[in-house]
Amino acid sequence: MVWNGSFETAKVVQDGYFMNVKPLRLSGRLSLPFIGNTTSENVMIETVKASADDGGDVILRLYESVGAFTNTELVLGGWEAEAWFCDMMENKEEKLIPLKAHTYFLSFEPFEIKTLRVRREVCKIPSFQ
Numbered sequence: 001m002v003w004n005g006s007f008e009t010a011k012v013v014q015d016g017y018f019m020n021v022k023p024l025r026l027s028g029r030l031s032l033p034f035i036g037n038t039t040s041e042n043v044m045i046e047t048v049k050a051s052a053d054d055g056g057d058v059i060l061r062l063y064e065s066v067g068a069f070t071n072t073e074l075v076l077g078g079w080e081a082e083a084w085f086c087d088m089m090e091n092k093e094e095k096l097i098p099l100k101a102h103t104y105f106l107s108f109e110p111f112e113i114k115t116l117r118v119r120r121e122v123c124k125i126p127s128f129q
Helices: 012-020
Strands: 036-038 043-050 058-064 070-076 080-086 092-095 103-108 113-120
Touching (some): 036 043, 058 070
Antiparallel strands (some): 036 070, 058 113, 070 103, 080 092, 080 113
16 A cells, blocks of 8 residues: 555555455445544544443444544434443443533543443434344
């Protein structure tokens, strides 16, 4: 892969995802809800999955990808009711307080991984199970 500029600004991590993940090809139409995104290109949403305890919550795993201290906002699609930081075993640790509707402030150290547990609003997003 050849890129222009620095590793941090050339979107090498994003391009790597596109190259390493085989696209799923379907016929017909498929409508997926907006899960969320971050306001910083170097903070990746790596995982979106159902909680292991079948509690109906959604687990989001995010990480900082270029080795930089980063403040970002996580913007969710309006499907969430509450969100917490949690450990890797998905146990709730600290409740997140939204900055505004569906928006949460997150601060990352270089290459830090954060795991969030999000309780869904009923009927706002399809089940991940």
